Amino acid sequence: MEAYLGIDVGSVTTKLAALDENDELMAHVYQPTRGQPIEMVQRGLEQIKEQLPADVDICGVATTGSARYLAGVIVNADLVKNEITSHATAALSYFPEVQTVLEIGGQDSKIIIIRDGIVTDFGMNTVCAAGTGSFLDHQALRLNMTIEEFSQRAMDSQSAVRIAGRCTVFAESDMVHKQQVGHKIEDILYGLCQALVRNYINNIALGKEIKSPIAFQGGVAFNQAIVKAFKEELGAEVIVPRHHELMGAIGVALLVHEEMVNNKKSKFTGFQVSEAKYRTSSFECKSCTNLCEIAQISTNGQTLARWGGRCDMWERMPAEETR
Amino acid sequence: MRISIPHMGNLYIPLKALFQRLDVEFIVPPLTNQRTLSLGVRYSPEGLCIPFKLTLGNLIEVAELGAETLLMPSGYGTCRLGYYARTQEQVLHDLGYDIEMIQLGVSEQKFFGLLKIIKRLSNGASWFDIISAFRFGMRKLNALDRMEKLVQKVRAVETEKGTANRLYDEVISAIDEADSDKVLEMVEEDYSIRLDQVPRDSQDRPLIVGIVGEFYVLLEPFSNFDVERELGKLGVEVRRTTFISEWIKFSLFLNPLGIKEKDRIHKAALPYLKRDIGGDGWESIGEKVLHNKEYDGLVHLAPFTCLPEIMAQNIMPTTRENIPVLTILCDEQTSKTGMLTRLEAFVDLLERKRRGSKCDRKMVAI
Numbered sequence: 054m055e056a057y058l059g060i061d062v063g064s065v066t067t068k069l070a071a072l073d074e075n076d077e078l079m080a081h082v083y084q085p086t087r088g089q090p091i092e093m094v095q096r097g098l099e100q101i102k103e104q105l106p107a108d109v110d111i112c113g114v115a116t117t118g119s120a121r122y123l124a125g126v127i128v129n130a131d132l133v134k135n136e137i138t139s140h141a142t143a144a145l146s147y148f149p150e151v152q153t154v155l156e157i158g159g160q161d162s163k164i165i166i167i168r169d170g171i172v173t174d175f176g177m178n179t180v181c182a183a184g185t186g187s188f189l190d191h192q193a194l195r196l197n198m199t200i201e202e203f204s205q206r207a208m209d210s211q212s213a214v215r216i217a218g219r220c221t222v223f224a225e226s227d228m229v230h231k232q233q234v235g236h237k238i239e240d241i242l243y244g245l246c247q248a249l250v251r252n253y254i255n256n257i258a259l260g261k262e263i264k265s266p267i268a269f270q271g272g273v274a275f276n277q278a279i280v281k282a283f284k285e286e287l288g289a290e291v292i293v294p295r296h297h298e299l300m301g302a303i304g305v306a307l308l309v310h311e312e313m314v315n316n317k318k319s320k321f322t323g324f325q326v327s328e329a330k331y332r333t334s335s336f337e338c339k340s341c342t343n344l345c346e347i348a349q350i351s352t353n354g355q356t357l358a359r360w361g362g363r364c365d366m367w368e369r370m371p372a373e374e375t376r
Numbered sequence: 377m378r379i380s381i382p383h384m385g386n387l388y389i390p391l392k393a394l395f396q397r398l399d400v401e402f403i404v405p406p407l408t409n410q411r412t413l414s415l416g417v418r419y420s421p422e423g424l425c426i427p428f429k430l431t432l433g434n435l436i437e438v439a440e441l442g443a444e445t446l447l448m449p450s451g452y453g454t455c456r457l458g459y460y461a462r463t464q465e466q467v468l469h470d471l472g473y474d475i476e477m478i479q480l481g482v483s484e485q486k487f488f489g490l491l492k493i494i495k496r497l498s499n500g501a502s503w504f505d506i507i508s509a510f511r512f513g514m515r516k517l518n519a520l521d522r523m524e525k526l527v528q529k530v531r532a533v534e535t536e537k538g539t540a541n542r543l544y545d546e547v548i549s550a551i552d553e554a555d556s557d558k559v560l561e562m563v564e565e566d567y568s569i570r571l572d573q574v575p576r577d578s579q580d581r582p583l584i585v586g587i588v589g590e591f592y593v594l595l596e597p598f599s600n601f602d603v604e605r606e607l608g609k610l611g612v613e614v615r616r617t618t619f620i621s622e623w624i625k626f627s628l629f630l631n632p633l634g635i636k637e638k639d640r641i642h643k644a645a646l647p648y649l650k651r652d653i654g655g656d657g658w659e660s661i662g663e664k665v666l667h668n669k670e671y672d673g674l675v676h677l678a679p680f681t682c683l684p685e686i687m688a689q690n691i692m693p694t695t696r697e698n699i700p701v702l703t704i705l706c707d708e709q710t711s712k713t714g715m716l717t718r719l720e721a722f723v724d725l726l727e728r729k730r731r732g733s734k735c736d737r738k739m740v741a742i
Contacts, residue, residue: 117711137721172725177718203385260693337410343598344409346710363602364545365538 059306065159218248
């Protein structure tokens, strides 16, 4: 049985998706990264293997997300692709007419503008994580509730309170002050959702024309209150795909399926990777006064990859004993 | 008297040549690196831009090495950078370094002002020696910039990625070491041939991306995550109009004669911005308008908190000349990951755009 595997290692969650030869989703894994991208790829592979039939033949494997190169080295990926292209590919395969993709993940938020099936523009948050999943998690934690409760209670709001959404520090102090003067928690929570949406529209989507159909992808789309706030702010329908949190992994799996034509053989290391021991380390290169920070990953004393230098000296150096 | 100047691209090479000819000790700052950044950040006001922090880091590092006279560009008509020399002098004095800061206001002092400064620094060398040293420095600068332009082209199409970069690193040191016009000419000829002979992909013409934005971050690779090399790795040819040699040629010699290269760029920007807003904001917009037929896309580099470039960033999407622009903010971050994601997606976008819209929509994107 043929399968194509997409692995999306984000800053907060790791996603795996296996597609069959007709690009139908066969199996998937969604789990927190917890700052351990390698372990989570290994564990994810273990879990997805259990869901797949025993005679499965992985015909292509690809990685995306902020740890795509690291993950790519571990599984020996056939394709390593950025998450913007991956998300757009997945959105178009489900909704060929889509013109705007909103994507909010753990650390990143993006907007992708598509016209006639082609990405024409995109935007991504720069130095600030305001309005991303991590901030919502942090606020839920501070209010001692799960992120699911956060979403439900915000949906109960009758009249939202205005919260400053420009910066997480301002937002948090605004929230605290409104709590202290006795506003209802539901109204504050929904006010925060509105603030984040406003911030998104004014920052990431600045100067971009948001046209329907609009798809909303990424983990934050679980949050019904954010979806509602987007609909209100944009005055348009916002589609949340069924597997919105997996769209990056699905997209890159679609791309690798396309790539592996003409019986190209996959380089996939195999599911046994989940048992290997990997070691990562870094050092300062002293070859010149640039003093680059070089990161390396190794297994069984064999260096698999190095990167981080301004020149390609370490990348080109053949695998050898670990430093 | 030991002299030094902060880094900006390869600027140290011609200056070293100039001062060596005049028997003045010139200290080359250690290449801008993590330590430079840490030092600069520690002693800078937080809200200032990365050019201030990195140049301050350079100045501290050369002061540690015993430099006594520091040169720093300054002057009006730029942006806050005009005041940086004064502020940095203060910081260095507060740190206990007994240094003299000489402000290089190139646009005000013009050629003769600059020569007078050199005369003072060289303990009154003869005018003949000064002019000939200056010419030798300029020759090196011109050679460096010609080589860089060649490398920008080869990087995009070379079969084995990294070849042009290695040759470029070699030719930089060769030019640095050249001690006569003759050697310099030979070096340039030799490397031009070697770069021409680098094996290339026989594909169609590569994507062309123009690089515009603030002067310092355009020219100092450490501050812009080596964006040009990264684009080269992705098979993109980079075009840039900002080169130190061009800038000196115009601001020292041609502008005073009334020949202004920037007039053309400013005129192009006029429908969208009517006046100079400091820094290089006006030029960023003008270049977009001027080169929209020639470039597939534009990478716009801006220091974080740079007012002129932030204004340019917000004006650029509104121009009728509609080529995609990717703005990259340069600040203290040294991890390339975020920038690479954007660059890769940007190049995917440009590639698909060039291939045209005729594709099977059901299956693929970008």
